[in-house]
Amino acid sequence: xxxxxxxxxxxxxxxxxxxxxxxxxxxxxxxxxxxxxxxxxxxxxxxxxxxxxxxxxxxxxxxxxxxxxxxxxxxxxxxxxxxxxxxxxxxxxxxxxxxxxxxxxxxxxxxx
Amino acid sequence: xxxxxxxxxxxxxxxxxxxxxxxxxxxxxxxxxxxxxxxxxxxxxxxxxxxxxxxxxxxxxxxxxxxxxxxxxxxxxxxxxxxxxxxxxxxxxxxxxxxxxxxxxxxxxxxxx
Numbered sequence: 082x083x084x085x086x087x088x089x090x091x092x093x094x095x096x097x098x099x100x101x102x103x104x105x106x107x108x109x110x111x112x113x114x115x116x117x118x119x120x121x122x123x124x125x126x127x128x129x130x131x132x133x134x135x136x137x138x139x140x141x142x143x144x145x146x147x148x149x150x151x152x153x154x155x156x157x158x159x160x161x162x163x164x165x166x167x168x169x170x171x172x173x174x175x176x177x178x179x180x181x182x183x184x185x186x187x188x189x190x191x192x193x
Numbered sequence: 194x195x196x197x198x199x200x201x202x203x204x205x206x207x208x209x210x211x212x213x214x215x216x217x218x219x220x221x222x223x224x225x226x227x228x229x230x231x232x233x234x235x236x237x238x239x240x241x242x243x244x245x246x247x248x249x250x251x252x253x254x255x256x257x258x259x260x261x262x263x264x265x266x267x268x269x270x271x272x273x274x275x276x277x278x279x280x281x282x283x284x285x286x287x288x289x290x291x292x293x294x295x296x297x298x299x300x301x302x303x304x305x306x
Contacts, residue, residue, distance in 0.1 A: 115294065124197075124284050124297030125236065168235060183235025 085169045090188040093163075099156040101187050103169030106150040112173045114145060116154045118165040119186070125168065128154065159191045195219040197298035199285050205304045211273035214301045218266070218287030226295060227260055227270045228284040236284055242268060243291065275305045 086104040093099040105114065115130040129136055129143045131152075136143045142155040156163055168186040198217040206212045218225050223244050228236035239258065241249040245265040253260065257276070262268040272279055282302050286295040 122302075124286070124300050127294040127296060130294060183237070185233075185235055 084182075085171055085184060087167070087169050087184065087187045089185070090190070092190050092192055093156075093159045095161060095191055095193050096158055099159040099163065099189055099191070101154040101156075101167050101169075101189060102151065103154070104151045105169070105171045108149050108171050109173070112171045114143065114149075114152050115170040115172055116141070116143065117168045117170065117183070118163075119168070120162075120165040125183075128167075159189075161191050161193065163189065164191045165189060197285055197287055197296055199283075199298035199301055201301055202299065203302045203304075205306060206275050208277055208305050209274040211271065212275050212303065213269055213271045214283050214285075214303075216268045216270070216285030216298060218268070218285070219289075219296055222287035222289050222296075223265070224288045224291050224295075225262060225268050226286045226288075227268070228286065228297075230282040230284055230300070232281070239270070272303075275303075277305050279303060280305045 116128040117125040119125040131143045145152045166186040225242040227239045230236040240260045242262045260270045282300045284300045286297040288295045
């Protein structure tokens, strides 16, 4: 699976959009981009995933660049409860979910 | 909403003792994973089951760790003997299919003293 690079930490004002970048320049054609988050002392929570088209669900939007070498997770109206570590993972279609390499993620702090 | 259940939530044990963790995946999820997460790091996969069979235990320290999923539903992860370096969060996750997203339990925080 391709390696991902994320900033170590980011801040966001409450009510504003939080845009979390992820670089996956070595991604291959059949690899999906997954996002999870982990709130302190809890297990990771699945957020969203995509292949090449932008995706949106009730939690977030995922924007994948045309060359698929990077993506951005958007939380449209961040709240204090969105403070967490966000993990970007790249995984092949035939790779088991458990093979996801989490890395160290981005610590997002939402401030009032 | 269906959840992955884990117990205990916290466990303190002395080094050289045995310790066990239990996981009940989301109903119908054939794939089950055990992860270890050291403080400040991302989770790392220890073992993966497909139904009752182990499909990947390449990262499991087999001299002291064992895992089973006898009936293909709930699972137990055991450490014997525990060492100080085993202090970590132990996470269980399940997925409907191997390729789908994984859903995690709350984890068991193990402290070895």
